[in-house]
Amino acid sequence: MSPKPPYPSKALSNEALEWIVRLNSGSARKRDRTAFAAWRAQSPEHEVAAAEAEDLWHDAENLHLDPQSGLVRLGGRKKPRASRRTVLRGLAGVGIGCAGAYWASGVLRPMMADHSTGVGQVGAFNLPDGTRVLLNAMSALDIDYSPQRRRVSLLEGQAYFEVMRDIARPFEVAARGATVTALGTAFDIDSRLASGRVSVFVAENAVRVQSTFERASDSVTLSAGHRVLISETGRIGAAVAQDAAAALAWRTGMLVAEGETLEDVIAALRTYYNGWIVIQDSSVRMLKVNAVLDLRTPQESLDALAAGLPIRVLRLSNLVAVISAA
């Protein structure tokens, strides 16, 4: 690019802009234009300021206001036929179709579930009572409602619930070794952690967490902003305070790991990875990870992990990545 002359001072440029505004106000006369011509002829600097102001004004001609969003977009006034979004939707559909087929080949159970998602796919839907569910990738949910209770089973994966209040019909989620009863509105259950553990995080109000294998009296009440882990055999751990933005980041496609083990982080990434991620050395499984990862680009996220941890990621093919100690 050729070197540009330095910008005129802001004061001078402001004057030029004020001229442009006046000339385009709809009440400018011929003598105003003559006066502007005289103003810009005063010095080369005036001329540069005037040209800069005119450019700015002319460029805005190639913009239009999108009536739907009320925002400025590129292009003249006419509207395009198809938005980029429609096209992307179409493409995304193809991608998920492939992923879904691949996934279905290995796992049959969630195929029969009432709601399920494929690799890298997040699903949002309402249950019959108006409870809102966000289902993370590779997850499956079964619905079993009766007049007495609202029972759902998280067969696989992770889900976030915003429960519709109905004291007469308790809302319960069963996931591996845990049964969670809503005492308020919003909570998250993650059942894809390593070694069959389940994590419960409460975003609003409270839930009662019960072990599937123990007596009903063995339960804890978990309040908002807290997380608890339940082991595969139904042992309920201690409640730990956790930031909601971090715990629920998956809803926006992010994974915020704060002192999580590598195997749990990989378990979360797997559901977005079109293929297999294998941890070869058990010595690296328990490495602590502090990272913000983008779930939607699992390859890059793997590289980011490799950059920050003493591990090596070996890609055997497009489908298989092996993690070992560096």
Place this chain on the structure above:
Amino acid sequence: MADNIHKWLGDLFRHYHTEVVRYAARLVGDRENGEEIVQSAYLRLARRSAEGIAIEHPKAYLFTAARNAAVDFTARRTIEWTYRVDVEDLSALAVTADPIVAFEHRQRLARLAVLLNELPTACRTAFVMNRMEGRTHKEVAHALGISVSMVEKHVTRALMHCRDLMREADDN
């Protein structure tokens, strides 16, 4: 080092994610794309930091990175656009012979759109009605129920804002 990046990226994420997504969504028009833009803003930050460039004001830098990502996003959206619209809809930018000139022009327009979206609604609306819909200050004042001098202030302010940030972008 890399751990450090994750630490302060994590802090940024926790404290400002919602705010910066809202900001980005406002720049390009919808929340879904706002998320996409903020993702690439994080990437820019991480890359910059990985290159050893110290970032002194992470929050300010995050918002600037989001704005730059919004500009790229808007420009990219236009490329796809030009394939889709009728020939008569094509503005001069699509028929410029030199691809580099066309690219720079598009980038400049995208930046202008993003900068206008950043303005307070009243200010943007006044500018849009005057500049893009060709209404006089008097008509705009009448439509918005404000004084003619207020319209003048809004339009001038919009231009000054765009001028300032266009200059800043040229300097980078």
